Every structure is written in C-alpha cells, then in structure tokens.
Amino acid sequence: MSEPLVRALQVARRYGDIEALAPTDLELFEGETVALVGPNGAGKSTLLAIAAGALEPSQGTVESQARVGWVPQRPAHYARLSARENLELFARLEGVPDAAGAATRLLERFALPAEARPSGDLSVGNRQRLNVALSLLGDPRVLLLDEPTASLDPGQRRRVWEVVDALRGDGGAICFATQNVEEVGERADRVVVLQDGRVVFAGPASGFAAVEQDVFG
Amino acid sequence: MRAVSIVLRKDLRVLGRSPLLLGALLAYPIVIALLVGLIAGYASSKPRVAFVDEDHLPQVVSVGGRRFHLQAVIDDVAKQVTLVRMSPKDAARELSQGKVVATITVPRGFLGNLETMASSPSLVLRTGSGGLAPRVTQQMQSLVYQLNQKLQAGYIAANLRFVDLILHGGPGSFLGRHFDLLGLDGTQRELAKLPPSKRVAVIRHFVEVARVGLAQTGTALRATANPITLTQPKTHGRTWVLSAQVQAYGIALTVTFLALLLAAGAAAAEKDEGTIGRLRRGLVSFGQIVWAKSALAAVVGLGLGAAIAIVFGLVVEIGGVNGGEPWARLPLLFVGVTLVGGVVGAVGVLLGALAREARTASLLAVLVVLPVVFLGLVPRGAFALAYWVSLFLPFAHAVTWFGAALYDTSPWRTLAVETLWLVGIGLVFGLLARGALRRLAA
Numbered sequence: 001m002s003e004p005l006v007r008a009l010q011v012a013r014r015y016g017d018i019e020a021l022a023p024t025d026l027e028l029f030e031g032e033t034v035a036l037v038g039p040n041g042a043g044k045s046t047l048l049a050i051a052a053g054a055l056e057p058s059q060g061t062v063e064s065q066a067r068v069g070w071v072p073q074r075p076a077h078y079a080r081l082s083a084r085e086n087l088e089l090f091a092r093l094e095g096v097p098d099a100a101g102a103a104t105r106l107l108e109r110f111a112l113p114a115e116a117r118p119s120g121d122l123s124v125g126n127r128q129r130l131n132v133a134l135s136l137l138g139d140p141r142v143l144l145l146d147e148p149t150a151s152l153d154p155g156q157r158r159r160v161w162e163v164v165d166a167l168r169g170d171g172g173a174i175c176f177a178t179q180n181v182e183e184v185g186e187r188a189d190r191v192v193v194l195q196d197g198r199v200v201f202a203g204p205a206s207g208f209a210a211v212e213q214d215v216f217g
Numbered sequence: 218m219r220a221v222s223i224v225l226r227k228d229l230r231v232l233g234r235s236p237l238l239l240g241a242l243l244a245y246p247i248v249i250a251l252l253v254g255l256i257a258g259y260a261s262s263k264p265r266v267a268f269v270d271e272d273h274l275p276q277v278v279s280v281g282g283r284r285f286h287l288q289a290v291i292d293d294v295a296k297q298v299t300l301v302r303m304s305p306k307d308a309a310r311e312l313s314q315g316k317v318v319a320t321i322t323v324p325r326g327f328l329g330n331l332e333t334m335a336s337s338p339s340l341v342l343r344t345g346s347g348g349l350a351p352r353v354t355q356q357m358q359s360l361v362y363q364l365n366q367k368l369q370a371g372y373i374a375a376n377l378r379f380v381d382l383i384l385h386g387g388p389g390s391f392l393g394r395h396f397d398l399l400g401l402d403g404t405q406r407e408l409a410k411l412p413p414s415k416r417v418a419v420i421r422h423f424v425e426v427a428r429v430g431l432a433q434t435g436t437a438l439r440a441t442a443n444p445i446t447l448t449q450p451k452t453h454g455r456t457w458v459l460s461a462q463v464q465a466y467g468i469a470l471t472v473t474f475l476a477l478l479l480a481a482g483a484a485a486a487e488k489d490e491g492t493i494g495r496l497r498r499g500l501v502s503f504g505q506i507v508w509a510k511s512a513l514a515a516v517v518g519l520g521l522g523a524a525i526a527i528v529f530g531l532v533v534e535i536g537g538v539n540g541g542e543p544w545a546r547l548p549l550l551f552v553g554v555t556l557v558g559g560v561v562g563a564v565g566v567l568l569g570a571l572a573r574e575a576r577t578a579s580l581l582a583v584l585v586v587l588p589v590v591f592l593g594l595v596p597r598g599a600f601a602l603a604y605w606v607s608l609f610l611p612f613a614h615a616v617t618w619f620g621a622a623l624y625d626t627s628p629w630r631t632l633a634v635e636t637l638w639l640v641g642i643g644l645v646f647g648l649l650a651r652g653a654l655r656r657l658a659a
Contacts, residue, residue, distance in 0.1 A: 015659075054494035056659065070498060076491035078227065080234040092223050093500040118234065134495070 003065060004029050005142050005173045011050045011060030013043075021046045022198045023060060028142055028173040035188035035205065036177040042194040044177035045073050048144045051175070066172075069140030071148050073177075075131040079120025083112045083130050086119055087137065094138035106133040109163060124151045132160055136167075143167055145176040149183070161187065184208055220501045224509035228483050229516065242475065242517065247528055249471050264318040264353050267308035268300040272327045280331060280371035290364060297356045312345050319344040319353040331368070373438045380434045401428045464529055465620040468522050468554060470590055473612050475521055476514035476558045477589075478582045480565025483510050484654070485578035493658045503654040507647050510569075511562035518558020519551055526550055549622040549632075556636065557615040560643035564589075564611065567646055570653030614638045 004027035012023040021043040028034060028051075036044040049055035051062055052070035077086040087103035096102045107114050110129045113122065119130055128151050135143060143164060149157040168174050178184060184191060184205060191208040193201035201211045233239060268291070276288045291300060301317065308320040322341040330338035342357050344350035382389045386400020399407070401424050408421050487493040487506065496506065530542030568585060572578035593612035595603040607613045618635040621628035 049494065053498045054658075056655070068498075070495070072491055072494055074491050076495050078231060078490055078492060080231045081227070085230070089223065089227055090495065090500070093220060093496070 002030060005064065005066045006051055006068060006175075007063045008047070008051050009061050009063075011047070011057040011062060013046050013050060013055065014058045019197050021050070021057075021194075024194075024199055026051060026175070026192065028175050030171050030173060031168060032189045033168055033174040033176070033187050034190045034192060035184045035208075036175060036192050036194060037179070037181075037184055037208065038177075038194035039179070041196075043197040044194055045146050046197075047194065048146050048175065048177055052144045064142070066141035067138055068142045068144060069135035069138070071132050071135045071143070071145040073146040073150075075127040077119055077127075077130055077134060080118050082116045083107060083119050083122065083126070083133075084114060084116075086130065087133060090134050091137045096138055102137060106136060109133070111159070125153060125156045128152055129156060129160065132163070136163070141167075141170075141172040143172065143174050143176075145174070147177055147179070149178075149180070181212060220505050221509045221512060224496075224501055224506065225512045225516070228509065228513045231483075231486075232479075232513075232517070242521070243524075245471065245475065245521065247524065249467055249525055251528065251532060252467075263297065263299045265316070266298045266300055266353060267311055267317040267320040268302050269305050269308045269320055269322040270302065271305065271325050272323045274323055274328060278328060278331060280368055280375070285367065285371070290360075290367070293360075293363070297360075298353060312343060315345055317345070318350055319357070321357060373435070376438060377435050380431050384428060384431050401431070461620060461624040464526070465616050465623060467529070468525050468550070468619050469557070469593075469612060469615040471525060472518040472522055472554050472557050473561050473590060473615060474586050476518045476561040477565040477568070477586050478579055479517055480510045480514040480562035481569035481572065481578040481582040482565075482575050483513055484566040484569030484650070484657075485572050485575040486569075488573055488657050489575050493654070497658050503651045503658070504647075506654055507563060507566050507650045510566045511559045511643070511647065514562025514565060515555045515559035518561070519555045522554030522558075523547075523551055543623055546623050549628075550619060553615070553618045553622050553632075556639055557611060557618065560611045560639045560646070561615075563643045563646040563650055566650035567653050570650055570657040573657055608638070609642060611639060611642050614642070 006026070006028040008024065008026040010023040010025060011021065012019070013021040024043075024047060026034075026047060036047060038044050046055065048070070049072070050057045050060075052068055053062065053064075054070055054072070078089070081089065084103050084107060087106055088099045091099035091102045104114075106112070110133045112126060112130055112133065119127060122130065128148070132145070132148055135145070145164070148164075149160055152160060164174055164176075174187075176183075176187070185208075188205040188208075191201065191203065191205050192199055193208070193211055200214075201208070232242075274287050276286065278285050278287055298318075300321075303311070305322065308317065308322070311317045312320050320343045322343070324339065324341055327338045327340070330336050340357075340361065342354065344354055379389070379391075382398050382400065384401050386398045386403045388395065388397050390396070405421070405424050405428075408417055408424065411417050484506070487496065493506075497503065501509070526542075526547055530544060530547075533542050565582060568581050569575075569578040572581045589610050589612050592603050592607040592610060593616060595607065614635045618632060618639070621631040621635070625631060
C-alpha cells in the first residue's frame, strides 16, 4: 500500500477534565473516501479539525503529504463580505496566484451568486456551498468535510458530491463526517465509527451495517 | 506581513460595511472635537464680570497732587474680563444665576479714602462657583496689585510734601485743617539768633541731623514701598494653555476607547464567524492576527485622532482661543495616535480573545476602558498604587505623548521615554493576546 496522504497518530483532545477525543489514529490514502460516523458529541468534528490543522491536539501528531481542504461543520466565512470577496480573500491567503480567477471558477462551479450581496444574507444552502467552495481553494488533494450536506436539499447535495467525487477521481482522498447512514453506504470505502471520543469500529463500509444499530440505537 | 495586510484590508472593508458603526466613528471625533473646542474656548474666553460703582467714580481722580485716569485703569481690566456696569441688585441677581462670573463693587466712600489717604480704600469682589471664578479672583488680585503700584507713587509724592513742609516750612493742610509750619530751616534760623549755650548746641545738632536724615526720605519711602518686585523675563515657545490639556485628554480618551472596542470586537468576531479555524490552518498565525487587529486599531486611531485635531483646530481658530492649534505639530501627533492605537489594539485583542464572543467583548471593552482612563488620571501623590498600575497601561503614556507632541518646546526626550513605555506595553499585551487567541481557537 502507498504512503497515506494524511496520517494522524494517536491524536487526542482534552478540554480540562473532559476528553473530547481519546488517542486516535486516522490514515487517508489516495483515491479513497472515509466516513466518520457517530452520534452528536462522538468526537468526529474534533478529529477532522485536528487532521485539518484547525485545532491543536492535546497529544499526537498529524503528517500531511498533500494539500488539505477543510469544510467545517458551521459555515466559516465573513458575513459582511460577498461570496466572491470571501473566495478572493482566502485565495490570497492560500497564495493562489490568480485569486480573482479562482473565485470566478468556484462561483460558477457551485452556482453561487456573483453579486456583491453580503454572504450573511445568502440562504443556508448557499452559505454551506460557499463553505465547501472555500475548502477547494488552492486545489487540495485531500478534503475533510464535516457534515457537508446536512443543510442542503437533494439537488444541492448531489451537486456538492459531484465536485467531491471529481476530486477523489483525480487521486485525492476524502474524509467526511456524517450522521446520514445512506451517505455512508453510497459514498464511503471505509468507515470509522466514533462513540464518546473513542473509535469503536474501523473497517470497510460493508462492515458498518453490523455496528450501525449499536451506534445509533 | 502579506497575511497581516490582507486581514487588515478585510477588517477595514468589513468596518466600511457596518453603516451604524461607521456613522458613529465619523460622528464621534467631530462631536468630541467640538466639545473639546467649546471647553477650550470657554476656558480661555473673557469672563463676564459685573462692575458696580456705588461711589460714582469720576473719569479722573487726584491723589497726592497727581491725576489718575480711572477709566484707563478700567479699560486695562477689560482686556482680561468683560466688565459690565450694573446696579448692585442686578449684579447680585446675575451672579446667583451664573450670568456673570463675579461682581466687583466700588463701595461708597472709596474715592474719599483714596483722595485723603486717611485709610486704605477697599474694592469688594464676589465670585460665583463656576470653573472660571479662581481665574477672575487672580485677575482682580493682579488688578489691585497694579493699581496699588500706580497709586503708591502719588502717595509717596504726598508724603514727601509733608516731609518738605517739615524741612522747609510753609503753609499746609491735612484732613481739611490748614496750618503754617516753621520747618527745620526756620528752626535753624531761629536757633542762630539765640545766645550760644550747651542746650542750644544740642538742639542745633538735632536739627542738622534731622535735615540730613529727612533729605533721604524720598529714596527710603520708594524702597520700602516696593521691598520686592516681581519681574518675569519673556520666554520663547508655546504656552501650556488649558486647551492643550483638554485636547491631549480628548484625543487619548477617544483613541483609547474606540481602539479598544474595535480591536476587541474584531478579534472576537473571528470566533463568532468561525473563521479563526480557517485562518490558523497555516494561513495566518496567531501573532499575525494580533498584528492585523492592532493595525486596524492604529489605522482607525489615526483617522480619529487626525479628525479630532483638525476639527478642534478649526474650532479654536474660529474662536480665537489663546494658544491656538499648533498646526506644525500635527504630523508628530499623528505618529502618536497611530502608536497609541496599535498598543491599545493589542489590549483590545486580549480582551476580545478572553471574551470569546463579539458582544461580550464590546461590553468588556467598555467596562475596562473607564478604569484604564481613570487610573491614568490619578496623580502620583493622590494614590500611589493607582499611579503605579497606570504606568503599565497605555492611557497615561498616551496623554503625556500627545501633550508633549502638541505643546512642549523640546518634546523629544519625553516622546522617546513614552514611546519606549508604549512599545513595551504593546509587546507585553501582544504576547498575552497571542496566547489568548490560541485558547480562543481551541
């Protein structure tokens, strides 16, 4: 097997006495999609944020061999700036040479409004698509998505997955957190199930059905 | 530096998109400058003083054979205060209503005492409780001092006429009584007619000594009338007028208040909008976020400080305030407000990161700014602990910086010391803010 694009080794996160994530390993390889599954508060978002470099682990290390894109659970952009301005701003920070061009391409790809309307005034679906679009700046090979389709209608959901699948088709790796069991069956190659901050299952998606009842009750 | 510049431009754009906040930021310096200008104008304007003449003073009065133009003296006073003639009743009413700052009364018998020199004439000064009353008192004391200096020449001349009478004899009068004196000269002549004897010799010796002694009386009288005189050499440079202090405090207060509020809000907003997670993924370090927010506070501080200084300058120029606006010093002031804005910004970032939420951060900033300002106002002698605490906060240094930049003849040493303090304070709070941002992102 080739080297993983992202390797998290024994990463853990504590908030005072509370253990949000027990020491956990996570590896993402080229061309695969991994689903992080678990109930609310299981530690999925924490693990993704640590893997994305958005959260410092209390212990453990993260090694990345490729550029990583991150879609946080809550849309993370400046509400008073338009979708284009947000895309251009983060493109500049990512060091994208043609920030304006990259913004235009992503606006079209995600069918986002190009006008100067503040992104805070966009619909929930548009804001979530902007959230996903921002993660694609800098052409990452690895995409970490935290419940990316939770607030999207079926059409918007399909459009997001088309973009994500294209990235995987180009040899990238996808890891997404979800509570949607159907998405696991449709999208994932491997599944990591978290409960109370600990991995309770890690294996092929086909094996998830056996633990699904235990996890979600 | 590039990341700092990108985040700064973003923050300025976001600021520009907040119409209410932008309106407040534009209105704030104008209102502050107008208020400061009005206070400074009031402080240096001529106080209105009621002049009550119960003795019906003539325009010219004769003292000791010399003529004094009383109207000229009154005109002299009017250069410092606006004297308004009114009746005792009106004067009392206007003083109680605060329409005049003080009343100066010439009581009945004043002129008689002045002319006859039987006793010292008195003027009666009554002041209100307003802020200008102490100044009026000082001006009236100065007036009486100057008046006495002019009158004493007349009094000395009058006294010397009596000495002259004693020396040389002749007709004279005192308190309406007329007399004819023999004088020492006459006494000496009469003594010469007496047969020589031991007793006549003693009297003749006394007359000779008395004549020599009294001949020196003029010089002695003048010397004892002015044992000490105060002379003030003219100095060059700017005057530390009240308007300067008010302006320094006005700008320091405004920049401190708004820079703290903005930086705290801007730092906490990164958490509110969820963007701090995106930024910290290798795009912008926590240190760069502190720099960016401090730079935002510095830029806004510069804008506010400049606006206040310019509007204030226009107000004082139009009002003809003593001291005026030192326009040439404004570039130096702008350096100061930028520095202070940045340093206060670092304190604001710390507050924003600790508050973790923009609204809480704004409230916290408001709560913190007042003690910070008041600590800076406590004099060292009043409460030593407050003074020492204020040394480690930016406000007191900001006031000193602005005051020196605006009006000190040679400000460089003060500016260097205060700059070092401010940079040190900024670095300490910047490091604390960086640590707090790390916790905020967790």
